[in-house]
Amino acid sequence: MSTLSCLCILPPELLQLIIQHLSQADLYHLCALSRNIYEEVVLALYRDVELSRTNFKQLLTWANQMVGPNNIGQKTCSLSLPSQVNLIAGLGNDDDLMEQLSDLLPRAMKSLVNLKVLAIVPPVAYSSLLKVYHISSADLLDCGFHLHTFSYNWDGVRWAGSLFRFLAEQSNICNLAIGEMVDSDEDAPDVLPRLSVATVIYRAGVLSRILKTIAARYLRRLRLEIIVSRSNDHITAALHYLATVNATLTHLYIGSEYVPFTAEVNHAGTLKTIGSCFPNLTFLRYLNIRILDREPSPWKWQSFPRALSAFKLLEILQLAVDTSGRQKPIDASQTHACGLVERCMTTCPTLHLVAVTVVGRRFKGGEQPRDYTAFPRTSGSTFQLGFEKSRPIGDDAWREVM
Secondary structure, three states, X not given: OOHHHHHHXXXXXXXXXXXXXXOHHHHHXXXXXXXXXXXXXXXXXXXXXXXXOXXXXXXXXXXXXXXXXXXXXXXXXXXXXXXXXXXXXXOOOHHHXXXXXXXXXXXXXXXXXXXXXXXXXXXXXXXXXXXXXXXXXXXXOXXXXXXXXXXXXOOOOEEOOOHHHHHHHOOOOOEEEEOOEEOOOOOOOOOOOOOOEEEEEEEOOXXXXXXXXXXXOOOOEEEEEEEOOOOHHHHHHHHHHHHHHOXXXXXXXXXXXXXXXXXXXXXXXXXXXXXXXXOOOOEEEOOOEEOOOOOOOHHHOOHHHHHHHHOOOOOEEEEEEEOOOOOOOOOXXXXXXXXXXXXXXHHOOOOOEEEEEEEOOOOOOOOOOEEEEEEEEOOOOOOOEOOEOOOOOOOOHHHHOO
C-alpha cells in the first residue's frame, strides 16, 4: 500500500488528537505546509490536461471550471482535446447544451494564457446518430497563449476556414501536425515562420496551401503521409516539391494509406529520389513495401540497397514490408533479412542501424501480426552484423531519435 493510501485511512479522531497536542507554532507551520501541498497538487492536476477521451458532459464541466473565478486555466501548459464530442442523451435540452458549450469553450480557451502544447485529435468513440459538437479553429481565435506545439487531426477532410487566421496568431509554433484540408477561397496570411518539425498529409496530385507553407520553411524533421497514391509518380512529385527543405532536413518519415504493388526497380528509383532531394538525412523511414505472391521476396533485392549510395549521412533506416496481399508469408525477417541489410550497410557505410518490420495478413477477429527486428552494425568501421528483437523503433522515432 502507498504512503498516500495509509494517510487516507488514518481515522479523523486520531488526527484531531494529534492536532490538539501541537503548539501554535507547529499549527502555523502545518497550515503553511497544507497550503503549499494544495497548491502543488492543483498545479500538477491542471498542468497537463488530457481530455481526448472525454465525453460531452466532462468537456462542459471542464470548460465551466476554466471560466470560473479561480484562474485555474493559467496553470495549464498542455492540453489534449477530441476533435468532436457526441451529445449524451438525457442531459437536458440538446440545443441549450450545444449553445452552452459553444459559448463556454472559446472562453475556456482564452483563459489558458500559459498554454504551450495543444493537441486536437479524433475521438475514441463517435456516433453519427447523435448530435455532435465539432471543435474548430474558430474556438481557438483571439486566445492569449503562445503555442510551440500544435496538433490538429481529424477523421476525413475539413475546410481550412479560420485555421490560417489562428496559425497567424500563433507565430511561435515550431512543431506542427495537421490533418487533411481543402483550401478555402479567402486569401491566407503568411504563417509558421519558426516551423521546424511537421507532420502533413499529401493527397496525390493536390498541393494544398499548408503543404506549400511547410515546403517554404527550414524543416529539420518531417512526416509525410501520402493518401491514395496509385502510382510512384505521385510520391516522386511530392518529394520533388518538398525538396526546397533539403539543406536542413535530417529526419524523414514517409507513410502511405495506399502504396501500390510495385517492382523493386521502382522502389530503388524512389529511394534515389529521396537521396537526391534530401542529401542530409540521418534518419529515414521508407514507405511500406507491399509484395504479392508472384513477386520475389525483398530479402533478395539487389538494386534497392545499391540505391542507398545516394545517401552520405544516413545512420538509421526503417523498413516496413507489408505481406498482407500474399497467400503465403515470406520468411521471418530475423533469419532471412540479414542479406538485404548487409548489402544496405555495405553500400551506405554511415548506416549503423536498419530496423525491419514485417506486417502479415490480418485474420478475422485477430490483430495484424508484426515481426520486428533491429540490425545494428556492431563493430565500428569493420563491418559486422548483429540483430536485436528488443529494440523496436516506434512511429515517433523520426521525431525522437537524435
